[in-house]
Amino acid sequence: MTLTNLITGFLGSGKTTSILHLLATKPANEKWAVLVNEFGEVGIDGALLADSGALLKEIPGGCMCCVNGLPMQVGLNTLLRQGKPDRLLIEPTGLGHPKQILDILTAPVYEPWIDLRATLCVLDPRQLLDEKIVSNDNFRDQLAAADVIVANKQDKATAESQQAFAQWWQTYGGERLRVEATQGNIDGGLLNLPRRNLAPLPESAAHAHGHPSNRGLAALSLPGHQRxxxxxxxxxxxxxxxxxxxxxxxxxxxxxxxxxxxxxxxxxxxxxxxxxxxxxxxxxxxxxxxxxxxxxxxxxxxxxxxxxxxxxxxxxxxxxxxxxx
The missing domain is CATH 3.30.1220.10 (CobW-like, C-terminal domain)
Incomplete structure (x- = not known):
């Protein structure tokens, strides 16, 4: 079975940087894979992770959970059956909703394949000061789904953001684990923690993304001699x-x-x-x-x-x- 973690976080929270740090500290005898999803179509995270030594599959251009989860299941099946990794890290877009992804990962069909461990949510506490972000359903649900909250970018923290996070934690922290990090430098041992937040998640609000080229799992490329x-x-x-x-x-x-x-x-x-x-x-x-x-x-x-x-x-x-x- 493949140890699997979902690593969420809103746009700009530092998910990819955190994953790069985790990949740099992985045990040398283990094979790791990353399933990465981006809101845009260009595939920046794929380019950033290309030299990490991990198996990589990209789902660009919207949520991997859209279209009944088919893009995610195709990428997931490819990595699990062909790559047979010891650990799989799943990075959804910062505008993605975690419920559908967790529903897929806990479906009976994946029980023989996946050992789902703790879900990490990477948070820049300054985002709690932005009303547009705080009112975003996906932002709230990413925090609600997490077993571990990573308060990232501590080097950029302000008194106001620290107070906002302390107030959020007092109200919503519950049984979650709280850790602090700078530039995504987090302990790889967090990945082995069990799921502790098993409360039902709310259904996501209706959301739509453009899928203009419908390329499936391929990030944008240049055909022919196009510059x-x-x-x-x-x-x-x-x-x-x-x-x-x-x-x-x-x-x-x-x-x-x-x-x-x-x-x-x-x-x-x-x-x-x-x-x-x-x-x-x-x-x-x-x-x-x-x-x-x-x-x-x-x-x-x-x-x-x-x-x-x-x-x-x-x-x-x-x-x-x-x-x-």
Missing amino acids: WRRSVNRGQGYVACGWIFDADTQFDTIGLLEWARLAPVSRVKGVMRIAEGLVRINRQGMDLHIETQNVAPPDSRIELINDGDTDWNMLQAALLKLRVS
Whole structure:
């Protein structure tokens, strides 16, 4: 049987960073797999996890629980039967609802395959100060479904966010385990904890996502000799606009970072080719984290997410001007 954990968290909470840390500390004799789902279609998390040493399956462009859970079941079956991992980490989109996923994982058909352990919810406590986030059904249900709440980004915490989290915990903490983390640095031993939160979850509110290309389990790619392309996905009041560029396209480093810093959106995530190799960009609100590496990525991918439309054409024109080759 495969030890399995669901790792949830709203947009920008630090799920992927937490998973990268867990993968870096996994036992050397174990085979791990990740089933990752993104709201947008470009597949940024897949690119970030590509060199982690884990088996990887992506479900882009909406919730893995949509369409009666078929995309999730296809990806799950592929990993379990072909990969036969010792442990499986499932990362739903930050706009995903956990109930349908947990229902699938606990279905009788998966009993011989899956040993479901604790569900972790990664939380940036500052999100509790944002009324739009707090009123989001998925945000509330992700916390409600968790066995472990990871209060992440402690290095960014404020007195107000700490107080908001303390008040939330006093009201809703219950039997859950509470841990604090910085940059997703969490103890891998949390994954072995049993499920302790078995209370029934509410049904999710009706939600719809665009599935414009209906590619199933494949993230956006470039056909033929196309140099770049754009994809837009929307749902639940959020819009994701992403671009992918071929391996021969290189970007001006300083200009690219300024573009990412100043873009009038709430979320920026990307893996881009620059003269130095690659740069990983991760921005939530005004928090910008970058990391460079002296290797060339197979392509460049960047995605912006916002709670509503913005001038995507203006942002695209500025991004295209930053190409240096």
